[in-house]
Amino acid sequence: MKNQNQSELLITGVGITSAIGQGKAAFTPALMQGQHAFRVMQRPGRQKDTSFIGAEIPSLSYPERFSKRVLRTASFSGQVAMVTLQEAWDEANLAAVDPSRIGLVIGGSNLQQRDLIQTYENYKDRAHLVRPTYGISFMDSDLCGLCTEQFGIRGFAYTVGGASASGQVAILQAIQAVQTGQVDICIAMGALMDLTYWECQALRSLGAMGTDRYADEPAMACRPFDKNRDGFIYGESCGAVVIERADFAMSRQIKPYAILSGWAVAMDGNRNPNPSYEGEVQVIRRALKQGNLSPQEIDYINPHGTGSTIGDEIEIKAIQDCQLSHAYINATKSITGHGLSAAGTVEIIATLIQMKESRLHPTRNLEDPINSSFNWVRGQSVPHDIKHALSLSMGFGGINTAICLQNAK
Template sequence: MQTNSSIGITGMGIISSIGDNLTSFSASLKQGTSGIKHVNLSSEPKLSVNIAAKIQDFSFVEKLKNIQNIPEEMFAKAKRLGQRAPFGIQTSILSALQAWEQARLFESTTSSEKIGLVIAGQNSTQNYQYDLISQFKENPEYLSPRYALEFLETNQVGVLSELFDIEGEGFVVGGASATGNVGIIKGHQLIQLGIVDVCLVVGVVADLSPIDIQGFINIGAMGGKKYSNQPEKACRPFDENHEGFIYGQASVSIILESETSATKRAVSSLANIKGYAFILDKNSSANPNMNGEVKAMLLALERAGVEASNINYINTHGSSSPLGDKTEAEAIHKVFESHASNIFLNSTKVLTGHCLYSAGLVEVVATVVQMREGFLHPNINLETPIRNDLQFCGTKTINFQATIAMSNSFGFGGINTSIVLEKN
């Protein structure tokens, strides 16, 4: 087990509603650009919510051409594997290639047996299956022969391991809205245990079917009705007028790497994973649990070896759910006590929507971008904060140097995760 070597992020990639690469994503964060718009979530049946932060104007081949420094052989392989694949596979390929390129793994001599793969995603083929129903009912025998592979989450493992020649451990993890953080934690543990030196962690895009969307509406989790005519104002984390999460889409990939491996390859880490926590609060329902959130943050701090007073920025879970926001704000205040008012808080979901399975990865990437570029993105819709004793970022971007930051993700079913990051 590697105990003396730190584990860092050496590459990142993203396809989202506010940017299809790190440069455009970063620019949107700085500008406070929202990806939430009027969209047609279902032509039949009609749904009561018609806003989301979906990936628009998507062309796999065109976006593939825009990725820099891909070897010709790798480009051809990616095109072959992705051109006729489901949307979720295509976006994973693109974000993973971006991260691979930034980590300079195209020129690496890292052994394929020492590279791991963690797919952070669950129920990712729901809409793909839903769209096939009418065709299947009419002509069942015309179902694609690849369907038996493509409806399985492990299709992501197969495609990406083939694309990148990965022969270490590879698997799929799920944790509801905390899935992205769970993926990072499990990738970190693979390296910590010495099983691999490098790990590709991929947050799968949430491609919800109309049934999934209606399910969230029925339990009161999804917002979008109160501000249906002003979609960019609908996601309101920690604001008195929040009503529920707004659905977002993003595929995000990061490369985790041991310090020893990064040094050997002469690659710099963008940020280090200082500590993490992943705990359950023994709850099968959707409601958040303050004690579980408190325990996750405290354990992450303990494992990071840092005092609560060392944290100066938190990228909150901040889902825009009234109960969720209230609970997280209480938990932060309980963990950080008198220091809580000194910590800047924002929620990337205000710009990207809630990207569900990939949300934790979206927010870790956003945290690293902000730490490295010296700014904090705004909470663009925060007009009346639910608490006055916490330091929420305002409606404008500010210059700020976060040195040690925390990123929270909490999921249905009592899943609580927290990650502590340090700028390298």
């Protein structure tokens, strides 16, 4: 590990749960091989005379520390949050840290929709029998309660909403908390947004989620940056990263994944779901400037890349006009699906894994790129030693975020 500036901010632990694997040991080879789990979704509450395609987590493995009572009363989003945090917690050796100096920021809002609609349907004719824990669990803050109780976190914990940029917004808030000394360590989590058929239908009607065009070929449906893209495809996922200063990590002899070198957020001043070229250009330039980086120094980009018919075109134009088209680029969502609130954190983790592996994952279904002049990673993984990476996230309501990562090797 190179000598670290003691005030540098590092990522020292990660946790990942997705449809292609729970934990880095399962997620990493699946990512590099371009494995997928796309099919017509089966989870209760996801369909009502519909056939929405998505990628669902096949099963969860629970650490023994979580009691059956806690798991029984937690929503699916809560269960996934706890198991994901466990991996990041252990890797960063947070058990050795004063719990009053640890904070938690959970990215996402309206996270537990499927749990809510199932409660409504199960108790619609007997509301007086609804379980008392519903008075807690219907709020997103219940994820904070679950995690702080199970892990003994005593600093602070709160949720932040940024639509599909929520995962990166959580990281930006965690950075600020460590920078200002609120805590010594802050965990940023992009939580699992548990959709129902209501949200799926509304997102499809907006023109954001894919249609039934690939109903008979679910594996072909998710195709960011391809000319035949048809909208985003949902993918269950959750990611957590541990952020701290270099001196604090060195005191515990923790080897970091990467240095957080630049970051930014920019608003479009627009309530609607349509993306903004100006907003995306602005956030990229701000992040590079804050990190004292030239465009030429960025050698890998992990884009928002949803498969949106409009969004992909605008993002590629923004990247090109920021003089970044030389950098390698792939689309993590082509493999994992779009985790919505989790996406920004999951894609930072995918970037960190590629840094560690010195290898870039493929982009599934990128058969006819919308701009062939880019340095795409297409059907096969390729070796590459990332030095400086740029990760982008955008959310409904005009939210644009960007984070630059420097390899800590």
